[in-house]
Amino acid sequence: MFLALFFGLFVVAAGALAYFFFTNKGKKQVPIHNHDWKPDIVYLYQFPRSVNMPNVSPFCLKVETFLKANKIPYEVRPLLMGRSQYGLLPFIELNGEHIADSQIIIHRLTEHFKTKTLLIPRDEAIARTIDRMTDNHTFLLLCQFKTLSSGTNDFFSMTLSEAGAPKLFIPIFAYFFRRKAANRVTGSLGHFSTEDFKMFLKKDYDAYRDLLGDQKFLFGDEINAVDCTVFGTLATALYHPAASYAKDLLKEEYPTLVAYLDRIRDQVFGEEFEKH
Known part of the structure; x- marks a missing residue:
């Protein structure tokens, strides 16, 4: 009985993960997670942190480093399975708007918070x-x-x-x-x-x-x-x-x-x- 249950769970988990990882995501509408947002607070949705560093995802770590380096107020919202409109992590919510892809996130943060850019x-x-x-x-x-x-x-x-x-x-x-x-x-x-x-x-x-x-x-x-x-x-x-x-x-x-x-x-x- 236990073996059958374990095998069933294994098959279900494997099937779910196969669908999750290998189907074509494309761009899709993602509802706002935090409806009780505060103005100009960045809500950073990323993988749960690691013991040895804030995040093992280069893209999540890039965005959090940018936020901290520029002293932009933010809150981390860990996700293991949730994803952005592009099927990836990280994404942010800023003033009720979903913003995805680390490159786009940093571009939007630079514009909104008027962070320093290179002059030449x-x-x-x-x-x-x-x-x-x-x-x-x-x-x-x-x-x-x-x-x-x-x-x-x-x-x-x-x-x-x-x-x-x-x-x-x-x-x-x-x-x-x-x-x-x-x-x-x-x-x-x-x-x-x-x-x-x-x-x-x-x-x-x-x-x-x-x-x-x-x-x-x-x-x-x-x-x-x-x-x-x-x-x-x-x-x-x-x-x-x-x-x-x-x-x-x-x-x-x-x-x-x-x-x-x-x-x-x-x-x-x-x-x-x-x-x-």
């Missing part, structure tokens, strides 16, 4: 290039090394456990998360050898190191929006306890990048970065 058009163009490389290339390379090259589901299992997912279903969740990551990496970057992926990652790390030079942050002494993007992505490799080539390479060959990430972590989050 060339700097803004360089920042835009870095931002897109980080989200659309480095992020996928880190997915390759954090979650796929190991041959196990350890990264997702550890992350889901910390997020409070039911223990019974963690292996199922982890399997589907890993499968989705594999599809995204190969669909966006292509099929390459491990050595080629390592070369790609090293070139990205080289670019960040050379752009940073001896500056405190990428464009001087103040944190800019693009610093939040780079931090959100690289921090999820550096500070997550799971072993990976991406983390080892960063720590062993890029001390200036590690120091840069530590500066952002300490200045923006301080002791709040890790959950005590």
Whole structure:
């Protein structure tokens, strides 16, 4: 009886997750979650925080870093299964409006709260290039090394456990998360050898190191929006306890990048970065 019930739950959970992860979401209407909102308070909907960092999602961490760095008042609303109108996390609600996609969120926050932007058009163009490389290339390379090259589901299992997912279903969740990551990496970057992926990652790390030079942050002494993007992505490799080539390479060959990430972590989050 128990075995039949367990198998039934397994099949239902697997079917639900397969539908959730692999059906085409597209844009859809999402009702406002918080109807009792306060003016100019940002309600940030993202994955539950990790023990070792505010979020293991680079895109969620990017947005929260931007909010904190610019002292924008916000409240975190953790979600495990809920998603935005684009089927992703994070999303925010601001003055009763649903705003999705980390790039769009930061653009809208910059406009609404009139945060500092780069004054020189060339700097803004360089920042835009870095931002897109980080989200659309480095992020996928880190997915390759954090979650796929190991041959196990350890990264997702550890992350889901910390997020409070039911223990019974963690292996199922982890399997589907890993499968989705594999599809995204190969669909966006292509099929390459491990050595080629390592070369790609090293070139990205080289670019960040050379752009940073001896500056405190990428464009001087103040944190800019693009610093939040780079931090959100690289921090999820550096500070997550799971072993990976991406983390080892960063720590062993890029001390200036590690120091840069530590500066952002300490200045923006301080002791709040890790959950005590």
